[in-house]
Amino acid sequence: MVTTSNGSKGGNQRGRSKAKGTHATREAPADVSARAGLPPLRIILADSEAIFRVGMSRIFAQWEDLEVVAQTETLPQTLQAVATTAADVILFEVGLAPSPADAVSDIAARALPGANLVVVTQRAGEQETVDYLRRGVRGILARAVSPELLVRCVRKVAAGETWLDKQGVNWVIEAYRAQALQGTAPQQQLRLSDKEMMIIGGVTQGMKNKEIACEVGTTEQVVKNYLRKIYDKLHVADRLELALYSMHHRLLDGYSFPPFDNSPEETGPILEEAANPSALVPGPRAVPEETDSEKHDKRELA
């Protein structure tokens, strides 16, 4: 269930505690005294286990600068809550989703402006840590965290800082260093075959996989496989990043293309289609002939 501070099941533990007099609220410590006079930090608790939600709520209820505004126990509830409830911090327990990384992206995409996502997990390895951060997570918190650190994490993340343990910081720095090297020195090590170059050319010219397959003389599936290989080689995530990479590094300069049939498939002013928002959202009407691979490329539309 989704419970909010305004709902009958009341997520405002702080208010309830005060009313019952079971907890005395504590003033924020000196390092957050700058928030004096500001409204409390709003927290959404998304955790699959009620005992953890209750426990964390009680911890936050002790502080007058923290307020739980919603609690959820499933992913759909969480997606709904983050889209409708303004929050400063979202505490998302990864056990709540079969694919936590995808869930993180969904939450990041749907959350209202100003929210900062913190992943709560038993343990995050190197790959997960870097992946979460890339998908917009502001902090990673161990499930066994102490109450003091939990509160500190929320305040820091709400203040715009990132919350990671030392090992996590090192992993992220290494990942960004590697990414920077890839971004600045693209052609020193990679070798792209003629067919790969043709496919990149097709992508930068706005062709769909099926069209590229026709031009190259192969099947759509083979083009998909090539694209995956190209993405891996260039460390790009999708068609747009591939096109930008290609433009920035002038990958196609001097490359002689076969005579692609590059006649426009659509005409009209640039924003003619954009004038109709439904044409830009996912669905059969937007791009009826697109393939699974292209749908994946448009991950933002999914």
Add this chain to the structure above:
Amino acid sequence: MFATRQSDLRNSIRFPLHLRVTLKTAAGEYRAETTDISAGGISFAIDNPIEVGSHVEFAIEMPSEVSGGRHVVSVMCVGRVVRCREEVSGQTIAVVIDGYHFKRL
């Protein structure tokens, strides 16, 4: 979300490409040039502010000489304004890309 900060995370590689962009908002249409661009978003400068959080539609123009083809290709995008900062050159706007598709012109 993350509206004010996601772009700072630099999830995707940022390219200092100057591409023409046509932006459509509730307040009107703007033309600008990107100061940098990634698969996750763009930034550019215009004269007027745009409300942070507002949804926008925009077209990024990829000139044929760099896309390797004979025709201009546009990337049709939908996104959200995540930053609007007043600077000497005008308003520096950052927009995240929520969805896109290529369109040949």
